[in-house]
Amino acid sequence: MDTVVIVGAGMTKFEKSPRSLRALAGEAVTAALDHAGLDAAVLDAAYVGNGAAGLVTGQEMIRGQVMLRPLGIEGIPIFNIENACASSSSALHLGWQAVAAGMHDVVLCLGAEKLTHEDKSVGMAAIGTAVDIEAQAEMAETLGAGADSAKRSFFMDIYAGLARSYMELSGATKEHFAQVVVKNQHNGARNARAQYGAELSVADVLNSRTIIDPLTLLMCSPISDGAAAVVLMSEREASRQGLGGPRIRASIVVSGNRHDKSDPSAGSGGRAARAAYEQAGLGPEDLDCAEVHDASAPAELIVYEQLGLAPPGGGPELIASGATALDGRLPVNTSGGLLSKGHPIGATGIAQICEATWQLREEAGDRQVDGARVALAQNGGGWLDEDSAAMSVHILTAD
Amino acid sequence: MDTVVIVGAGMTKFEKSPRSLRALAGEAVTAALDHAGLDAAVLDAAYVGNGAAGLVTGQEMIRGQVMLRPLGIEGIPIFNIENACASSSSALHLGWQAVAAGMHDVVLCLGAEKLTHEDKSVGMAAIGTAVDIEAQAEMAETLGAGADSAKRSFFMDIYAGLARSYMELSGATKEHFAQVVVKNQHNGARNARAQYGAELSVADVLNSRTIIDPLTLLMCSPISDGAAAVVLMSEREASRQGLGGPRIRASIVVSGNRHDKSDPSAGSGGRAARAAYEQAGLGPEDLDCAEVHDASAPAELIVYEQLGLAPPGGGPELIASGATALDGRLPVNTSGGLLSKGHPIGATGIAQICEATWQLREEAGDRQVDGARVALAQNGGGWLDEDSAAMSVHILTAD
Numbered sequence: 001m002d003t004v005v006i007v008g009a010g011m012t013k014f015e016k017s018p019r020s021l022r023a024l025a026g027e028a029v030t031a032a033l034d035h036a037g038l039d040a041a042v043l044d045a046a047y048v049g050n051g052a053a054g055l056v057t058g059q060e061m062i063r064g065q066v067m068l069r070p071l072g073i074e075g076i077p078i079f080n081i082e083n084a085c086a087s088s089s090s091a092l093h094l095g096w097q098a099v100a101a102g103m104h105d106v107v108l109c110l111g112a113e114k115l116t117h118e119d120k121s122v123g124m125a126a127i128g129t130a131v132d133i134e135a136q137a138e139m140a141e142t143l144g145a146g147a148d149s150a151k152r153s154f155f156m157d158i159y160a161g162l163a164r165s166y167m168e169l170s171g172a173t174k175e176h177f178a179q180v181v182v183k184n185q186h187n188g189a190r191n192a193r194a195q196y197g198a199e200l201s202v203a204d205v206l207n208s209r210t211i212i213d214p215l216t217l218l219m220c221s222p223i224s225d226g227a228a229a230v231v232l233m234s235e236r237e238a239s240r241q242g243l244g245g246p247r248i249r250a251s252i253v254v255s256g257n258r259h260d261k262s263d264p265s266a267g268s269g270g271r272a273a274r275a276a277y278e279q280a281g282l283g284p285e286d287l288d289c290a291e292v293h294d295a296s297a298p299a300e301l302i303v304y305e306q307l308g309l310a311p312p313g314g315g316p317e318l319i320a321s322g323a324t325a326l327d328g329r330l331p332v333n334t335s336g337g338l339l340s341k342g343h344p345i346g347a348t349g350i351a352q353i354c355e356a357t358w359q360l361r362e363e364a365g366d367r368q369v370d371g372a373r374v375a376l377a378q379n380g381g382g383w384l385d386e387d388s389a390a391m392s393v394h395i396l397t398a399d
Numbered sequence: 400m401d402t403v404v405i406v407g408a409g410m411t412k413f414e415k416s417p418r419s420l421r422a423l424a425g426e427a428v429t430a431a432l433d434h435a436g437l438d439a440a441v442l443d444a445a446y447v448g449n450g451a452a453g454l455v456t457g458q459e460m461i462r463g464q465v466m467l468r469p470l471g472i473e474g475i476p477i478f479n480i481e482n483a484c485a486s487s488s489s490a491l492h493l494g495w496q497a498v499a500a501g502m503h504d505v506v507l508c509l510g511a512e513k514l515t516h517e518d519k520s521v522g523m524a525a526i527g528t529a530v531d532i533e534a535q536a537e538m539a540e541t542l543g544a545g546a547d548s549a550k551r552s553f554f555m556d557i558y559a560g561l562a563r564s565y566m567e568l569s570g571a572t573k574e575h576f577a578q579v580v581v582k583n584q585h586n587g588a589r590n591a592r593a594q595y596g597a598e599l600s601v602a603d604v605l606n607s608r609t610i611i612d613p614l615t616l617l618m619c620s621p622i623s624d625g626a627a628a629v630v631l632m633s634e635r636e637a638s639r640q641g642l643g644g645p646r647i648r649a650s651i652v653v654s655g656n657r658h659d660k661s662d663p664s665a666g667s668g669g670r671a672a673r674a675a676y677e678q679a680g681l682g683p684e685d686l687d688c689a690e691v692h693d694a695s696a697p698a699e700l701i702v703y704e705q706l707g708l709a710p711p712g713g714g715p716e717l718i719a720s721g722a723t724a725l726d727g728r729l730p731v732n733t734s735g736g737l738l739s740k741g742h743p744i745g746a747t748g749i750a751q752i753c754e755a756t757w758q759l760r761e762e763a764g765d766r767q768v769d770g771a772r773v774a775l776a777q778n779g780g781g782w783l784d785e786d787s788a789a790m791s792v793h794i795l796t797a798d
Contacts, residue, residue: 001500020533051460054453054528061450061483061529062781062788065654069531069783075656075670078789079489080481084460090478094493101400101500129453130460132468134419255464257474271474382461384468389461390477 003235004099006396007106007243008036009357011228011350014195014342016116019225021053025067025112028227028347032108036231036243043231044104045077047095049088049111050346051381052126056117067112082346084130085295086381087111088228089253089349089392095232096251105237111351112227113344123223127345128154130382130389156220156296158383160212163298167214169262169313170301174214176316177297178205181218181339183325184294188336190326190366195224195342205297219297224342228351246360246375249280250395256387268391269306269380276376276393277308284308287330288372289359291352293380294337303378304332307393326367334359334367345381349392352377360398373398402634403498405795406505406642407435408756410627410749413594413741415515418624420452424466424511427626427746431507435630435642442630443503444476446494448487448510450745450780451525455516466511481745483529484694485780486510487627488652488748488791494631495650504636510750511626512743522622526744527553529781529788555619555695557782559611562697566613568661568712569700573613575715576696577604580617580738582724583693587735589725589765594623594741604696618696623741627750645759645774648679649794655786667790668705668779675775675792676707683707686729687771688758690751692779693736702777703731706792725766733758733766744780748791751776759797772797 010031012024033040048064059066064078083090088111095109115123128136136154166172179202188197200218208217233243252275259266277283284307292307294300301315309330310318318324324332335341335355338348356375358364375396382389409430411423432439447463458465463477482489487510494508514522527535535553565571578601587596599617607616632642651674658665676682683706691706693699700714708729709717717723723731734740734754737747755774757763774795781788 022533054459055457057532058454059528059532060453060525061481061486062531062783063481065781065783065788066531066533074654074784075667076654077492077652078482078654079493079652082460082462082479082481083477087460093476094478097497097500097502101496101502103496103500126459129457132461132465133456133458134421134465253476253478255473255475255477268474382464384461384464385473389464 001100002102004096004248005233005235005238005245006230006357007233007238007245008032008231009354010035011193011354012226013193014224014226014344017225021057021112021114022067022070024114024225024227025110026071028229029071029108029110032229032231038231040071040073042106043073043076043108044106045098046073046108046110047079047081047091049081049091050113051082051084051087052113052115052345055126055129056114056122083390084381085345086349086379086390086392087346089379090390092350092353093251093253093392096248099232099234106231106233108229108231109350110229111347111349113346114225115223115344116225132384156212156215159296160215163214166298166302170316172301172316174206175202176301176319177219178202179319180294180297180300181205184333184337184339187326187334187367188340191336191341194336194340195222196340197336215296221295221338221343224344226342226344226347228347228354230350230353246357246396246398248394249397250276252276252279253390253392256384256389258385261386264302264305264312267387269303272391272393273307276395280395282374282395286374287376288374289331289334289369290376291333291335291355292378294333294339295343297339307378331369334364334369349379352379353394356396360396400499401501403495403647404632404634404637404644405629405756406632406637406644407431407630408753409434410592410753411625412592413623413625413743416624420456420511420513421466421469423513423624423626424509425470427628428470428507428509431628431630437630439470439472441505442472442475442507443505444497445472445507445509446478446480446490448480448490448745449512450481450483450486451512451514454525454528455513455521482789483780484744485748485778485789485791486745488778489789491749491752492650492652492791495647498631498633505630505632507628507630508749509628510746510748512745513624514622514743515624531783555611555614558695559614562613565697565701569715571700571715573605574601575700575718576618577601578718579693579696579699580604583732583736583738586725586733586766587739590735590740593735593739594621595739596735614695620694620737620742623743625741625743625746627746627753629749629752645756645795645797647793648796649675651675651678652789652791655783655788657784660785663701663704663711666786668702671790671792672706675794679794681773681794685773686775687773688730688733688768689775690732690734690754691777693732693738694742696738706777730768733768748778751778752793755795759795
C-alpha cells in the first residue's frame with residue numbers, strides 16, 4: 001500500500017447561492033488544482049460525491065461528468081458516489097484506495113451540492129430521502145401525518161430524539177448544546193468560507209426559535225450550497241514532483257448496524273473511529289484538531305464520546321471545560337463545523353478534509369491551531385434503523 | 400495486485416415486474432451467495448450500482464443500505480455508485496479494485512434497477528437524465544420542442560443519429576441491424592432470465608413499428624426491471640476455501656471524450672477496449688464469447704469495431720457472416736443482450752458479468768459456448784458531447 005498525500009485542497013464559500021452545481025464544482029476543483037500547482041490534464045481519475053442533484057436539479061446518472069467536462073476533465077475514469085451526507089468522504093475513500101493500491105498516481109476527489117431551490121421544500125425533501133423512504137412513509141402513516149410533512153421534519157425529529165436520549169444518558173443540558181454553537185459560530189466568524197459566524201452567548205442560542213425541543217434554530221445546521229475538492233497523489237510521485245501535503249493515515253467508511261443504543265460507542269461512529277485509530281496506529285491522545293459532523297449541536301457531544309475524546313457520558317464536561325475551543329487542548333470544528341460553516345451535504349466530507357489540510361499546512365489563518373500535526377475528520381450520512389447509514393473517519397498527519 | 404475470482408453470480412429474471420427494488424436486489428444477492436456457497440456474514444464490503452431509483456421510487460442517498468439491510472448485510476462499507484447504464488460495471492470495478500489491492504478479501508457487487516412505474520413516462524424520463532440535462536433543455540428549446548418531450552425520446556434520437564452516421568461510414572443497411580435482433584432474440588429464447596426471446600425473421604424486425612428511422616421497435620432495448628450480483632474473492636482466499644470461478648483479467652472504466660467522429664475506435668469504446676486488452680495481456684483473437692451493450696441494434700455493430708472484433712467498417716460483414724451467432728466463431732450476446740434479455744439500466748453491467756461467468760463455468764445450458772475460456776463484457780452509460788459518458792470493459796478467463 002502506497003502512502004497517499006493531499007497535494008491540494010480547495011472549496012467555495014458555503015452559502016445559499018444563485019450559482020449552478022457545475023459552477024460551484026468548477027470553482028472548488030480549480031482552487032484545489034491551483035493549490036497543488038497542477039493542471040487538470042495530470043488527473044488519472046475522479047471520484048465525485050453528491051447527494052441530492054437528482055431531486056433538486058434533475059441531473060442524475062452522470063453528475064460528475066457533467067460537472068467536470070467544462071473544466072476539460074474528460075476521458076479519465078469518473079465515478080459518481082452517493083452516501084447521503086457522507087457522499088464525499090466516501091468518494092475520498094475510493095480515490096484514496098485507488099492511489100494507495102498503485103492503480104493511479106494522481107486523482108481528484110470532489111464533493112458538490114446545490115440544495116437551495118426556488119421552491120424551498122425541494123432541498124428539504126431531497127435531504128429527507130437519506131432514510132429508508134418506504135419505512136418512513138409507513139411510520140408517517142402510523143402517526144397519521146402525511147408522508148410529505150414527515151419527510152420535511154424527519155431529520156430534525158431524529159436529531160431531537162437523539163438529543164433527548166443523550167440528555168438522559170449523560171446529564172447533558174440545553175446549555176451544553178448551546179456551548180457547542182457558541183464555540184462553532186466563534187470559529188466560523190474566522191473562516192471567510194463559512195456561511196455564518198458570530199460572537200454569540202449561550203442565551204442567544206437558547207432564545208432562538210425552538211425547532212423541536214430541545215433543539216433551537218441555532219442548534220441545527222443550515223441548508224447550504226457549495227463544493228470542496230482535494231487532489232491526491234502517491235507519496236512517490238509527490239516526492240518526484242517536489243510536492244508536499246498531509247498524508248492520509250487512515251481512511252475508513254462503514255455502514256450502520258443494529259446495536260445497543262445505551263452505548264454510544266457501539267454504533268457506526270465508534271466502530272469507524274476504532275478502525276481508523278488502528279489503521280493509523282494513532283489514538284485520540286495524538287490528535288491536535290478534529291472536524292466532526294455537528295449536523296445538530298448535540299451530535300458534536302455524542303461524537304466526542306464515539307471518537308474517544310471523552311469517556312462515556314463525558315461529552316458535556318468536555319465542551320464545558322473549553323478543551324475543544326479554538327484555544328483549547330483539542331480544538332474541534334475549527335472551520336465552524338456544519339453549524340456555522342454550513343452543510344451542503346455532498347460537499348461536507350471533503351470540506352472537512354480541506355480544513356484539516358489547511359490546519360496541517362499551517363494555512364488556516366486566524367483559526368490556525370499552533371503546531372497542528374495530526375487531524376481527524378468524522379462524517380456521517382443517512383439514517384437507518386437508529387444508526388447512521390454511512391460513517392467515515394479519516395486521520396491525516398502533517399507529513 | 401491480487402488476482403480476483405468471481406466465486407458466485409446471480410440475477411433475477413429481467414421483466415416488467417410488480418416487485419420492489421429491494422425484493423429484486425435481495426433475490427439477486429441471495430442467488431449469488433448461494434452460487435458461491437457463502438453466507439452474507441462473510442462479506443467485507445458492498446458496491447451497489449443503480450441509475451434511476453431517485454427519480455422512479457424517490458429513494459436516493461443510501462440506496463444500497465436500504466436494499467441490503469433486509470438481508471442482514473449491515474455494518475460493512477457500502478458504496479452507492481452511479482454511472483447511468485454503466486452503474487454496475489463501475490461498481491464492479493471499484494469492488495475489484497478493493498480486492499485486487501488487498502483491502503478486502505470478499506466483496507459483493509450488485510446492480511439493481513426498477514424502471515417500470517404506474518406512470519409510464521417516469522422510467523423514460525429518468526433514463527433521460529443520463530445526459531447533460533441543461534444542454535439538452537437548451538437543445539430542445541432550439542428545436543422548438545418542449546423539454547419533456549425531448550427527454551422522452553432523446554436516447555432513441557441519439558441511437559438513430561448514430562445508426563445513420565454508421566450506415567454512411569460502413570455501408571450498413573437496416574437488414575444488418577435486423578440480423579443483430581434475430582440473433583439476440585434467438586439467444587434470449589434460450590435464457591430463462593431474458594425478458595423476451597423468439598425465433599424471428601429479418602422481415603419480422605423490419606416490419607415492426609418504426610420508432611425513429613432507421614430504428615424499428617425490435618431494434619430498441621426495452622424498459623425492464625431486474626437485479627444482478629456477483630461475489631468477488633481474492634485468489635488466495637478462494638484457494639484457501641476451495642472455491643473456484645472466473646478470474647478478472649481486466650477491469651477498465653473510462654469516461655467519454657471529444658474525438659474524431661469519423662473513427663469509431665477513437666472514442667470511449669475503443670479506448671476502454673485497448674486498455675482492457677493491454678491489462679489482460681490478451682487480444683480480440685483470444686475471445687471465446689462476449690456480451691456487449693446493444694441498447695439499440697446498430698450499437699452492436701459499432702461495438703464490434705470498437706472492440707477490434709471487426710476492422711473499421713467491418714461490422715456489417717461480421718454479423719452477416721454468422722461469426723457472432725451462438726454457433727459461430729465468436730458468439731456475441733449469448734444471453735440475448737440488452738435487446739432480448741432486457742435493460743434494467745443499473746443492473747445491466749453485472750448481468751453481463753453473470754452471463755460471462757456462467758459461460759466460463761460451463762453453466763450456460765442451451766446457450767453454452769463449447770469450451771469457452773475467455774469472455775469479454777462491454778457496458779456503456781450516459782451520453783455527453785457525442786460519446787458515452789462512461790464506458791467499461793471487463794475481460795474474464797475461466798481460471
